[in-house]
Amino acid sequence: MTKKTTKRHAHRIAADWGTSNLRVFALDAGGAVLAEARSDRGMGTLEPAQYEGALLSLISGWLDPSRVTPVFVCGMAGARQGWIEAAYRKVPCAPVGGPFTKPKVESPLIEVFIVPGLSQDDPADVMRGEETQIAGVLASRPGFEGVLCLPGTHSKWVVVHGGRVERFMTMMTGELYALLSTRSVLRHGLSDDEGLDEDAYALAVRKTTAAPVEGMAGLFRLRAEGLLAGLSPVAARSRLSGLLIGQEMAATRGLWQDEKVLVIGSGALAPLYARALTLLGGDAESISGADMALGGLAEAASLQEREKEHA
Template identity: 50%
Template sequence: MTAAWIAADWGTSNLRLWAIGSEGEVIGRDSSSSGMGTLAPEGYEPALLALAEKYLGDGPTDVLVCGMAGAKQGWVEAPYASAPCKPSGLAPVSAPTNDPRLRVRILPGVSQQDPADVMRGEETQVAGFLAGNPDFDGILCLPGTHSKWVHVSAGEIVSFRTFMTGELFSLLSSQSVLRHSLHGEGWDDSAFAEAASEAMSRPERLGSSLFSLRAASLLTGLAPGTARARLSGMLIGLELAAARPYWLGQRVALIGGPLLTEPYAKALAAQGLAPETHDGDNLALAGLTAARMALV
């Protein structure tokens, strides 16, 4: 089936693609592990064609891309809009292609000067959220490798902060002494809740609390699933402690898949909040669609 246009979310680890039909319907969804982290600039077009070629016709097909393909190390650098700004505050940048069937444009990211911060891809999910919730005034939390807390008001990104929570979990569980205690299945909700609460109230104890996971594994046979839940709770609790000015007394919406949003929802519920939850993939497509409509 030939696509009228193609939407793509190009992250550090993965490429997600939606083929859009002439009536705006999704006629195909594809993904690959060809993320920005694995590609040189000359590798982007082949990686895109591997997923998109079956949707291309004889003439040029518009491809609108958000995310890390626009990073300095990506396909072509797309500039940052400076917050406060609309989520799609600048025009997209054309990417060089050899195949005449492709016409690729990459959406810009958003930057913040003080404190210094940047986002690429999340702003498109914010745009998708605002397309369905134009009067929203509050906080959007996008958990992930680099979690974002975004203050949105009057249709603009007012400010935001990034936390390396997911990357810290990955590094600690794979490259620190804790790796010996975390391999295994299972999860312990009560251990997660206790660790999150302790980290929020006593964040200065994190270094000691982390090593206690290893010690408990050696001395009491702490189950790997419980250890993983505690580690996740510690790091998310630490994030929530630092992000308290964002969420305290605010309307909060979580954006992402259940695996990412559920722990945050539970930790916030323990603080008396009832956050909304929205699917990140759907909002990425909604944001790309809104950007596409603004271009035609």
């Protein structure tokens, strides 16, 4: 648990509650960040009755004892296995909107609003958390038309038109990569660090996007070339990334081809996606994803305040 404290009370609080982490922000009336804190008490570690305590342990010092402070939450806290299930909103729709789901809380000092995720009927798809980042992106890029790519454990490709999410697609590439590189026979031949062999990555992306079956056929070859030809662990890791991301590029081609793509994210993954798109002739721009959830939660807060005014 890390914490940056402030002497001013929060006007409202934003919480990005993922599977493995909880991040909270104290905001003033204008939306500026007064303080932030985080812990590892993500959805994966919590029973429903433990959510309020996990939240209060980070934010209690920010609360004004003379009023109720609204807390806006996005992410897996709203999942079926989370604090309380927040029903999905169906696309096409604006990325963030009500009704917000309000879990019962014991503290008289907070009121919690969970932002609903998005669903799509055909093909079936869901997101929870990314809708808030998307709202943050659109707040920072008013009028954006095109495709958002959000790399991650489950990457999301999102078609945006007229300020709304038209449709989207989820790929499990990140989770597959994690499983293959840590739990499969391939783990013996991969480097531990994230160094990239650019050529090995680029070649695998190109070959796999052109012939997607090469993605699967190429997996065991990493092991065999390690045994027979001394394939370096860095080249092996880079090629594995290329085999998997290449398959993703092939599967999503109908979404990104001839479109403006914003790749959103921080860390090592987003540059790999941007590089793959560029290699394939796509029009990709990378933007940091760090504050996007915060921007989307601000959007949720202002929606909620407007609803209250009109109530």
